[in-house]
Amino acid sequence: MSSIKIGSNEPEIPKKWYSILSDLPKPLPPPVDPAIKAPGPGIAPKVFAKTVLGQEFTKDRWITIPEEVRDVYRIWRPTPMIRAFRLEKALKTPAKIFYKYEGVNPPGSHKPNTAVPQAYYNMKEGVERLTTETGAGQWGSALVFGGMLFGLKSTVYMVRVSYDQKPYRKSLMQLWGGDVYPSPSQQTETGRKLLEEDANNPGSLGIAISEAVEDALVNDDANYTIGSVFNHVLLHQTVIGLEAQEQLKTAEEYPDIVVGCIGGGSSFSGLFWPFYYDRVSKKAPKNTRFIAVEPTACPSITKGTYTYDHGDTARLTPLFKMHTLGHEFIPPPIHAGGLRYHGKAPTLCLLAQEKEVETRAYNQIEVFDAARQFAQSETIVPAPEPAHAIKGAIDEAIRCRETGEEKTILFLLCGHGYFDMQAYNDFLSGVLLPYEYPEAKIRKAVNKLRQLYPWVEKLPF
Numbered sequence: 001m002s003s004i005k006i007g008s009n010e011p012e013i014p015k016k017w018y019s020i021l022s023d024l025p026k027p028l029p030p031p032v033d034p035a036i037k038a039p040g041p042g043i044a045p046k047v048f049a050k051t052v053l054g055q056e057f058t059k060d061r062w063i064t065i066p067e068e069v070r071d072v073y074r075i076w077r078p079t080p081m082i083r084a085f086r087l088e089k090a091l092k093t094p095a096k097i098f099y100k101y102e103g104v105n106p107p108g109s110h111k112p113n114t115a116v117p118q119a120y121y122n123m124k125e126g127v128e129r130l131t132t133e134t135g136a137g138q139w140g141s142a143l144v145f146g147g148m149l150f151g152l153k154s155t156v157y158m159v160r161v162s163y164d165q166k167p168y169r170k171s172l173m174q175l176w177g178g179d180v181y182p183s184p185s186q187q188t189e190t191g192r193k194l195l196e197e198d199a200n201n202p203g204s205l206g207i208a209i210s211e212a213v214e215d216a217l218v219n220d221d222a223n224y225t226i227g228s229v230f231n232h233v234l235l236h237q238t239v240i241g242l243e244a245q246e247q248l249k250t251a252e253e254y255p256d257i258v259v260g261c262i263g264g265g266s267s268f269s270g271l272f273w274p275f276y277y278d279r280v281s282k283k284a285p286k287n288t289r290f291i292a293v294e295p296t297a298c299p300s301i302t303k304g305t306y307t308y309d310h311g312d313t314a315r316l317t318p319l320f321k322m323h324t325l326g327h328e329f330i331p332p333p334i335h336a337g338g339l340r341y342h343g344k345a346p347t348l349c350l351l352a353q354e355k356e357v358e359t360r361a362y363n364q365i366e367v368f369d370a371a372r373q374f375a376q377s378e379t380i381v382p383a384p385e386p387a388h389a390i391k392g393a394i395d396e397a398i399r400c401r402e403t404g405e406e407k408t409i410l411f412l413l414c415g416h417g418y419f420d421m422q423a424y425n426d427f428l429s430g431v432l433l434p435y436e437y438p439e440a441k442i443r444k445a446v447n448k449l450r451q452l453y454p455w456v457e458k459l460p461f
């Protein structure tokens with residue numbers, strides 16, 4: 001049998017997003033403003049749309065999705081839920097494997113699920129221009145796409161290595177009318193300073209965030225937008241999990257295991273939060289396991305420290321309690337560009353800390369091997385990021401083969417890999433390295449943090 005699209009009666013696009021904040025096992029540690037050594041949003045009110053900031057701290061469980069946003073979602077939603085029959089067969093597993101495919105919109109990943117509402121709320125509040133950073137280019141292209149649909153200009157700071165490595169992502173953004181600068185750039189104080197120190201600075205997500213935030217801070221016409229980590233972003237992504245639940249219902253299935261890759265944690269949270277809500281509201285028919293997968297080259301949650309750190313390199317953002325590799329982290333040049341952030345979403349870190357979510361890390365060779373197996377069975381070429389989730393799902397399916405358990409596994413294929421062919425080229429020609437980020441560097445970064453903010457240890461959160 002071939003892979004099929006589940007549910008010929010497509011579900012309706014959800015009318016509300018789900019917010020986890022009031023259902024966490026413990027209150028979420030608040031952002032801390034280092035200037036006052038106490039909770040505070042720092043510069044956030046100066047750079048974010050008001051509605052978005054309200055959603056960031058909301059205790060409401062259900063947030064209405066504006067009709068104008070649902071109208072745009074209709075371009076590609078509902079997204080397919082696919083039973084991976086061919087992959088199951090190739091693995092000789094008794095497990096059932098399902099994947100939700102978020103690569104079917106024009107930018108090609110889950111990111112437009114939040115780019116569109118962020119652009120919409122900014123348009124409503126009279127903002128003319130959006131600024132943001134992008135690593136691999138998926139978020140930048142999603143944001144430009146969202147801005148374009150609501151008549152806003154976009155300025156994107158793109159990590160320099162990606163700008164050079166992935167020129168077609170840049171072209172896509174420019175085609176949709178965005179302005180794209182390699183970061184560090186000459187556009188901002190932060191960028192100019194870094195370029196003076198090292199003209200060949202390869203850039204990092206932390207640096208690009210600093211530039212995009214600075215641009216929005218000093219220019220009145222612009223607001224800043226972010227593609228992951230923040231609560232409101234994860235909230236917007238719950239359309240994925242809510243749709244997935246309806247689709248699995250029509251197939252009379254419920255997952256035993258939910259797997260996703262994590263860069264900042266937004267796509268995986270968008271998938272698993274609604275299933276987590278089933279658990280806390282005692283509606284779940286199974287004790288579902290949630291598994292988050294990251295690269296060994298950027299092991300924030302598996303090896304990082306759970307402490308307060310900045311979201312960016314120039315320390316413009318407040319401090320967030322999260323698993324971190326330190327805000328000065330410069331990632332090794334692995335190909336899963338979307339998974340090279342030093343921190344993770346605070347909600348996800350709390351859930352991992354409380355053992356509600358399992359975590360694991362794989363190196364990029366095993367990940368690309370999994371991507372090849374997936375492409376040869378299910379035929380879609382996955383982005384390198386969700387290839388981590390594929391590897392996680394394959395490992396679970398193989399475990400089922402060994403134990404004979406007929407588990408139902410659901411994973412998120414959060415984007416396609418058709419802009420990532422250079423990565424596949426490198427994989428196929430054998431030049432990829434199974435990189436592991438050294439423990440010594442992690443310890444050094446944490447010691448530096450402790451020196452910088454010794455008072456953080458005494459905070460009551």
Ligand SMILES: *Cc1c(COP(=O)(O)O)cnc(C)c1O
Pocket residue numbers: 109110111138139227228229261262263264265266267268338339383385386414415416
């Ligand atoms: C951005 C991105 C990621 C990582 O971000 P999350 O917030 O963890 O989802 C993963 N995969 C793809 C395809 C991306 O574009």
